[in-house]
Amino acid sequence: MDFGPYLMLATLEGAVTAAVLALTASGLALVFGVMRVVNVAHGEFFMLGSVLAWWVTQMVGDTAAVGFAVALIVVPVLVGVLAAVTDMTVLKRIDYDPERTIVATIGILYILQQVTLMTYGPDARPVSPPFNTRIALPWFEFVDGKIGLYWPWGLSITSYKLAVIGAAGVILIALWLVMTRSKLGLLMRATEQDRDMALAFGIPVERIYAMVFGLGAAMAALAAVLIVPIQQAHYLMGADPLLLSFIVVIIGGLGSFPGTVLAALLIGLSDGIISVFFSPTLAKILATLVVAMVLVFRPQGLFGAKRT
């Protein structure tokens, strides 16, 4: 493939990765920002989202579009409620102690993964996309000094992939508005800045914590529902999103929303482009190298404020 169309294809593929990653990582960043909880089970909430999406579409059994629409609404709510319950029954009991929450969420990771294996089974199962048209993209070339268009082999995207990119943008803007413009966002930010002071002002901190943990997991589940028609639901699929989300959150600055989104774009696009031109392994190596460099030279991340 020529360089131009090659780069364009890589960018489009990278954009899909980046879109899903931005949603997943912002959930992780939200939980860390407000609660100071490093949620190692985040990837499993992602996995649960796609497995439940398969389950819901099977239950609804109507056309692919109806089943998918129901899943898009029901699944994040289900996962969010489950996460909130986990917060109240596990994390609250150990007083959100940093070390113990890490161990506890590792435990939750294994419980979710193994329960899925025991019930849903070890198979990868597909979910039909609500719509999926292949869109061939043109490229230009100079023939006799004039610009002409042609359709290179393989330069294409599907309408569904475009929709995923669009949907991720809309959801991120909505999350941003909730955080900055709504009362709930205000309470969250107050809790983030000073938990004790917030409590003194009558903010129900425990309920906010449960809500934030649920919202974070719901973001991961939403990303999973969007990606599952492109990939497939499988009980081991949580590992990659977890690793990439951590990379994104560390580069962007723990708890910084704009930093997270920007880092997701950076990692997603570079993953797409480096994978296409070199190898996917090199993409992962470079991403982890960037993390190491950020931790050495700018430990608070690109956008994170220094914490005292």
Add this chain to the structure above:
Amino acid sequence: MTKSKTVPATGARPTRRDALKTLALGGAAAATVPLWARYAGAQTSEPIKVGFQVHRTGIGAAYGRWYDRTTSAAAALINEQGGINGRPLEIVSEDDGTDPKRGAEVVEKFATQHNCDIGFGTLFSHVVIGSAPRAGELKLPYFVVSEGHHVASGMLNRYTLQPGITDVKSQVQAMAPFVADNLGKKVTMIFPDFAFGHDHRDYFTAAIEAQGGEVLEHIAIPPTETSFTKYFPKIPRDTEVIYHVMVGPAVLTFVKELGEFFGPQRPEMFGFIDSLEAVDIGSPGLEFLDGTYFWEGNPRYAQDDQSDYDAFFRERVGVDANGASISDPKDVSTYAHMFGCWETLHVVKAGMESAGYQGPKDRAALIEAVEAMTDLPHSNAHPQGAKIFNGKTHQVFGHQYITKVVDGKLLLVHTTSIEDTFYPDEVDYTTQTL
């Protein structure tokens, strides 16, 4: 152990009536003992234990499910026919998570904890390569159903045998003439990046070059990958044939994205059915496969000239004419591979019978008995077709099938001869000590 009784010289001798009573009691007791205890004639009625290393979880799970069903069906059949040397066959299953490290541990459990007579059933080549050395150290006969060339290449040991399924080297060698003659000579290969895929890369490349063709590009993809489009731009423009083989949970995504990449302008395609094992060929997004070709170890769809043996095998395992489970038409089998478990167990039975196998002390005799086998005729024991076993390389050779996708079904278009799959021996395991 029971103590031997002596009849006291002064005691009352048993009357005829007492003797009859005892016999009647004995008869009643015999009628109530479970089935496994009824194998008369054997010196012991202890079951022969086959340690079944099954990929119940991990990336090989779909294969594991069907290997499990086929193995159970074969064991049930063998037991109905009186077991092995008059002893019932017992399958001891252990999940290895499709993981080489766990695989070696499972082999160890078979030998030391479960006291299995043999180990059996491993598919994924990296698990075989990880487990076989331990089986050799423990002197546990290890019957793999893996397709990898690692057995015949001499990489493993005398205790590892592959008598129920052919290896990749012989498969691809038999495919290359068909690809070069019918599809094209400029090939791009897409394969999984581990031992099994490397066998494809090395041996198909050599085989197609021998046919005057060439491989333009090798594209290796990790078997745990979940998205594939990013690999496809490496396919050169002048490719005439795409040769694809993929494994892992995401095979359906792989084939779908291959279709989306090419759109209406696809080149010829030749795939190993591994890319679609356990996947319904009628799944949405796979329509572009119509007119493409597949290697199949055993044709998934019952063909017009289906043999009675294949019909028998399907019925016993519970597979319908479309290669799916009788109880759930959406549960598509790994039909091109799973016959290997059935055939291997029958080889084990024949080997144990000819060796007069009694227990673990006869393990070496079992190996020698299997090494002595040559012709395995097409039969209920070998429903995929006739085979020839090479005792020196521990590898079996057999017919290969090429099918074409026509209206969403795989129709047989070519059957290779067994001779097409031969290559010179690379090892003589019989020179190694037992």
